[in-house]
Amino acid sequence: MTYIAKPRLGSEALPRNAAGFTRRDYEGRVSTLCAGCGHDSISAAIVQACYELDIEPHRVAKMSGIGCSSKTPDYFLGASHGFNSVHGRMPSVATGAALANRDLTYLGVSGDGDSASIGIGQFAHAMRRGVNLTYIVENNGVYGLTKGQFSATADKGSKSKKGVLNADSPIDLVALALQLGATYVARSFSGDKEQLVPLIKGALRHKGPAFIDVLSPCVTFNNHAGSTKSYDYVREHNEAVNRVEVVLQRHAIETSYAPGELRRVVQHDGSMLLLRKLGQDYDPTDRIGAMNHLHEHAALGEIVTGLLYVDEHADDLHKHLNTVEAPLNTLTDEALCPGNEVLQALNATLR
Amino acid sequence: MDSMTVPAITAVNDFVVKFANVNGSGSASANEMFARAIVRMGVPVSPRNIFPSNIQGMPTWYEVRVSEKGWLGRRGGCDLMVALNAQTWDADVAEIEPGGYLFYDSTRPLKGKLREDINVIGVPLTAICTREFTDPNQRRLFKNIMYVGALAGLLDMEFEVVEGLIAQQYRGKTQLIDGNRAAARIGYDHTRTHFAGKIGLKIRRSDAVGDRIVIDGNAAAGLGAVYGGATVAAWYPITPSTSVVEAFTTYCRKYRTCPESGAARYAIVQAEDELASIGMVLGASWNGARAFTATSGPGISLMQEFLGLSYFAEVPSVIIDVQRGGPSTGMPTKTQQSDLLLCAYASHGDTRHVLLFPEDPHECFTMTAQAFDLAERLQTPVFLMTDLDIGMNERLSQPFAWDDARAYDRGKVLTAEDLDAGKSFGRYEDVDGDGIPWRTIPGTHPAKGAFFTRGTSRNAQARYSELGEDYVYNMERLRTKFETAKTLVPPPVAQPALQPTRLGVIHFGSTSPAMAEALDILAADGIYLDALRVRAFPFNAEVEAFVDAHDFVFVVEQNESGQLRTLLVNECEFDPKKLVKVLHYDGSPITARFIAGAISEAMNSPRLRPLIPTKG
Numbered sequence: 032m033t034y035i036a037k038p039r040l041g042s043e044a045l046p047r048n049a050a051g052f053t054r055r056d057y058e059g060r061v062s063t064l065c066a067g068c069g070h071d072s073i074s075a076a077i078v079q080a081c082y083e084l085d086i087e088p089h090r091v092a093k094m095s096g097i098g099c100s101s102k103t104p105d106y107f108l109g110a111s112h113g114f115n116s117v118h119g120r121m122p123s124v125a126t127g128a129a130l131a132n133r134d135l136t137y138l139g140v141s142g143d144g145d146s147a148s149i150g151i152g153q154f155a156h157a158m159r160r161g162v163n164l165t166y167i168v169e170n171n172g173v174y175g176l177t178k179g180q181f182s183a184t185a186d187k188g189s190k191s192k193k194g195v196l197n198a199d200s201p202i203d204l205v206a207l208a209l210q211l212g213a214t215y216v217a218r219s220f221s222g223d224k225e226q227l228v229p230l231i232k233g234a235l236r237h238k239g240p241a242f243i244d245v246l247s248p249c250v251t252f253n254n255h256a257g258s259t260k261s262y263d264y265v266r267e268h269n270e271a272v273n274r275v276e277v278v279l280q281r282h283a284i285e286t287s288y289a290p291g292e293l294r295r296v297v298q299h300d301g302s303m304l305l306l307r308k309l310g311q312d313y314d315p316t317d318r319i320g321a322m323n324h325l326h327e328h329a330a331l332g333e334i335v336t337g338l339l340y341v342d343e344h345a346d347d348l349h350k351h352l353n354t355v356e357a358p359l360n361t362l363t364d365e366a367l368c369p370g371n372e373v374l375q376a377l378n379a380t381l382r
Numbered sequence: 383m384d385s386m387t388v389p390a391i392t393a394v395n396d397f398v399v400k401f402a403n404v405n406g407s408g409s410a411s412a413n414e415m416f417a418r419a420i421v422r423m424g425v426p427v428s429p430r431n432i433f434p435s436n437i438q439g440m441p442t443w444y445e446v447r448v449s450e451k452g453w454l455g456r457r458g459g460c461d462l463m464v465a466l467n468a469q470t471w472d473a474d475v476a477e478i479e480p481g482g483y484l485f486y487d488s489t490r491p492l493k494g495k496l497r498e499d500i501n502v503i504g505v506p507l508t509a510i511c512t513r514e515f516t517d518p519n520q521r522r523l524f525k526n527i528m529y530v531g532a533l534a535g536l537l538d539m540e541f542e543v544v545e546g547l548i549a550q551q552y553r554g555k556t557q558l559i560d561g562n563r564a565a566a567r568i569g570y571d572h573t574r575t576h577f578a579g580k581i582g583l584k585i586r587r588s589d590a591v592g593d594r595i596v597i598d599g600n601a602a603a604g605l606g607a608v609y610g611g612a613t614v615a616a617w618y619p620i621t622p623s624t625s626v627v628e629a630f631t632t633y634c635r636k637y638r639t640c641p642e643s644g645a646a647r648y649a650i651v652q653a654e655d656e657l658a659s660i661g662m663v664l665g666a667s668w669n670g671a672r673a674f675t676a677t678s679g680p681g682i683s684l685m686q687e688f689l690g691l692s693y694f695a696e697v698p699s700v701i702i703d704v705q706r707g708g709p710s711t712g713m714p715t716k717t718q719q720s721d722l723l724l725c726a727y728a729s730h731g732d733t734r735h736v737l738l739f740p741e742d743p744h745e746c747f748t749m750t751a752q753a754f755d756l757a758e759r760l761q762t763p764v765f766l767m768t769d770l771d772i773g774m775n776e777r778l779s780q781p782f783a784w785d786d787a788r789a790y791d792r793g794k795v796l797t798a799e800d801l802d803a804g805k806s807f808g809r810y811e812d813v814d815g816d817g818i819p820w821r822t823i824p825g826t827h828p829a830k831g832a833f834f835t836r837g838t839s840r841n842a843q844a845r846y847s848e849l850g851e852d853y854v855y856n857m858e859r860l861r862t863k864f865e866t867a868k869t870l871v872p873p874p875v876a877q878p879a880l881q882p883t884r885l886g887v888i889h890f891g892s893t894s895p896a897m898a899e900a901l902d903i904l905a906a907d908g909i910y911l912d913a914l915r916v917r918a919f920p921f922n923a924e925v926e927a928f929v930d931a932h933d934f935v936f937v938v939e940q941n942e943s944g945q946l947r948t949l950l951v952n953e954c955e956f957d958p959k960k961l962v963k964v965l966h967y968d969g970s971p972i973t974a975r976f977i978a979g980a981i982s983e984a985m986n987s988p989r990l991r992p993l994i995p996t997k998g
Contacts, residue, residue: 060846063846087828088828089824089825089826089827089828089829089832090825092669092824092825093834094665104834105834105846109832110828110829110832111824111832112822112824112825112832112833112834112835113832113833113834113835114665114668114834114835115834115835115836115837116661116664116665116691116835117661117687117688117691117837120657120658120661120687120688122658122661123616123653123657123658123659123660123661123662123665124661124662124664124665124668125665126616126651126658126661126662126665127614127616127661127662127663127664127665127666127667127668127669127673128665128666128668128669128824129665130614130649130651130662130665130666130671130673131613131614131665131666131667131669131670131671131673132669132670132671132824132825134825135669135824135825152654152655152658153654153657153658153661155654156653156654156658160651348649348651349649352646352649352650352651353644353645353646354645354646354647354648354649355640355643355645355646355647356643356645359613359614359647359648359649359666359671360613360666360669360670360671360823362613362647364611364789364790366647367608367611367613367638367647367790368608368609368611368784368790369608369609369637369638370784370786371783371784371785371786373637374609374782374783374784375781375783377605377782378593378595378781378782381595381596381597381781382421382422382593382594382595382596
């Protein structure tokens with residue numbers, strides 16, 4: 032692959048969003064991933080979500096660990112700062128960044144190896160700590176860069192490209208996120224952009240830990256018969272609970288759905304999630320119900336997708352720590368340093 | 383008082399009192415009050431905790447060295463043992479210097495034969511408490527303050543000083559003040575009545591303390607982080623560093639609470655482990671906040687990968703390492719200087735880090751504050767290498783001072799205005815020739831200055847690159863940056879000998895007070911050494927010049943392998959034969975006796991003997 036940027040010519044003619052940016056302004060460098068990789072579809076979905084949300088690109092910080100998925104932040108939001116950290120440790124770096132500046136939008140991109148294997152501790156603690164972060168796992172059940180080893184999300188009995196059956200039980204990050212206190216939990220599929228884009232939009236507007244597990248088939252190492260993370264398998268077993276539409280305050284609410292089909296969830300920042308029911312009755316504000324639903328359907332071999340849980344009253348780590356409204360990285364010397372007079376008074380108490 | 387076979391020790395303002403207690407019995411604050419009372423009488427003391435890794439029930443000791451001359455290092459030996467722990471009785475009694483004193487609770491009669499070369503002072507503490515107080519808690523706890531009173535009486539101290547400290551400690555709690563004062567008074571009167579004139583140890587009011595303060599190094603480092611402008615602290619509990627962040631928390635609540643909103647101008651997170659602690663520090667620093675963590679050796683071991691990222695991605699970080707005995711799982715409550723190599727070369731790949739070596743709480747304060755300036759100026763990890771001896775013991779130190787005109791050095795950061803003014807930006811370009819590139823903080827500018835942070839595999843513009851020449855450019859720039867660091871870190875402190883000498887001694891950190899005293903002892907024996915206290919790594923030109931100017935240089939360290947010496951040989955390419963190891967590593971703080979003994983012994987070697995001037 033080449034590493035040159037895409038030409039920006041002609042972007043003048045493209046439509047602009049309310050913030051004055053074209054879709055191209057949300058793109059990054061040319062991907063170096065394999066052709067057909069699910070991760071590239073997720074990058075495209077992130078671009079579209081940010082464009083549609085009228086986010087200023089430079090107000091997003093992109094955080095990642097190590098792996099194929101963690102390389103992707105270079106391939107979207109080129110005008111944003113990005114931090115490709117160390118394997119499995121994106122959550123702690125994102126936590127520190129979020130502490131330093133509460134005003135940016137934090138987008139963490141990780142993989143199943145990065146989050147469920149080496150990084151499961153940090154994943155768990157970022158969820159329970161309430162970091163205001165959109166945390167996307169691009170889940171393919173396999174290590175790509177090291178050529179095809181199972182990761183911890185690989186299903187028991189799933190077959191590797193070399194024909195080995197996985198004997199270990201899988202870790203379901205969605206189930207964990209629900210149990211650990213994430214306040215926005217979703218699962219989606221890289222091949223279903225219509226479902227994925229609104230879920231990312233809702234997560235980016237959510238205040239608190241928002242987790243999205245995106246099944247994202249690895250075309251090179253895990254897209255064969257016998258794999259439970261292949262395009263075909265995921266399509267056949269996908270059981271969506273709802274369809275989401277994100278409505279910003281300034282947009283008119285579409286009411287094309289029949290009454291009773293829609294459920295409205297207003298988030299902290301005033302944005303509204305419109306949830307259209309699909310099939311069975313599903314309450315996305317019931318954490319325990321969500322956990323039961325997930326486990327019941329997993330036992331049937333189904334992959335439950337959609338917005339599985341959202342807490343309208345979520346808050347975040349800054350609320351818990353009662354930090355000042357101004358980002359900590361903007362505080363002046365005067366606000367930080369108590370000065371010599373205070374020090375001399377302190378000396379007097381130490382004699 | 384029993385009859386004596388050797389003369390009783392007599393000393394004014396120059397002896398060691400050691401308390402043998404049971405951990406968790408409430409003795410700690412009484413012992414501290416005893417030490418502070420002596421300071422209030424203008425006499426320098428250096429107290430030290432010798433404690434187990436335990437919450438309740440194990441033996442613990444508190445050693446108070448009284449020294450009119452102001453020697454603050456551990457002396458060794460014990461002149462007055464306050465033996466209040468039956469478990470360790472035999473060893474405690476055995477430790478008393480011949481002619482020394484044993485103070486004990488004589489409620490129960492002594493069994494067996496005691497040493498004949500010590501003086502025994504029995505005070506029936508338990509019996510008196512049972513007689514005087516009815517509440518079982520008071521009976522137990524007032525025993526502690528009672529022995530403080532008894533010792534004050536014994537050593538001819540001013541009772542008003544003890545009274546004053548009680549009033550200060552229990553300010554606003556009249557009942558506690560009255561009870562404690564009464565208990566102390568009973569102890570005081572008891573020894574005044576029964577032992578007046580029978581003990582040769584005495585505290586006499588002096589003016590040798592000056593305006594110095596008493597504080598432990600961890601509290602001073604926590605305060606230094608407040609003054610240094612740290613807003614984010616991420617940490618994981620580990621002895622002996624835990625009280626650094628506890629102090630930071632206390633001082634932040636006091637000095638960093640927004641007066642209008644009551645909200646915090648700081649964020650402190652107890653992380654799930656040290657990997658997460660340092661990860662949070664990097665995230666916060668990358669995002670433009672001053673951030674630090676405090677840990678000890680095992681924590682540093684866990685942080686290795688992130689420390690390499692901090693070095694290569696050039697993200698500032700401040701790490702306070704309160705060193706304890708190694709190996710990683712060992713000796714958590716014992717002191718050592720054994721993390722130098724671990725920190726100097728932390729992580730995989732070719733890394734070298736900045737280390738600061740504070741000698742006492744005063745430097746824990748100043749160097750912690752300075753560490754944030756250095757970390758941001760150099761965009762690299764900076765380690766404050768303190769240890770348990772400094773960190774967890776109260777130490778007489780110079781008072782704190784802050785220059786209100788001082789502004790934080792935030793290093794090379796391009797603002798939105800700089801970028802709009804057309805300043806070119808290549809994240810890893812050496813535009814100034816000092817090896818330090820410019821950086822931008824996320825969220826700064828809508829169109830300019832964004833970059834993707836990675837460890838390596840990138841060119842000077844922070845674009846992905848696996849080209850060898852890009853890697854080499856980067857490494858050479860980092861080497862230049864390390865040279866720049868030499869000019870920014872605190873210079874060494876020289877203490878020239880009273881006579882010209884071809885011998886030198888290098889020491890650092892908590893060895894300082896024992897070293898000063900050892901030089902005095904050695905000079906009295908006709909052994910003169912120029913001393914240099916190294917305060918930072920990388921070593922600057924003065925350190926190199928010092929070694930070059932001497933035939934032999936002793937390197938005094940509190941570790942087994944001579945880690946500072948290894949750094950000196952490795953970085954400055956000195957002839958190893960020239961650097962003579964003096965090593966103390968049993969987990970106790972180094973003493974002047976040990977240093978002077980080791981150096982005297984080494985002087986007898988044929989190699990060094992010709993360098994001693996003959997007397998007369």
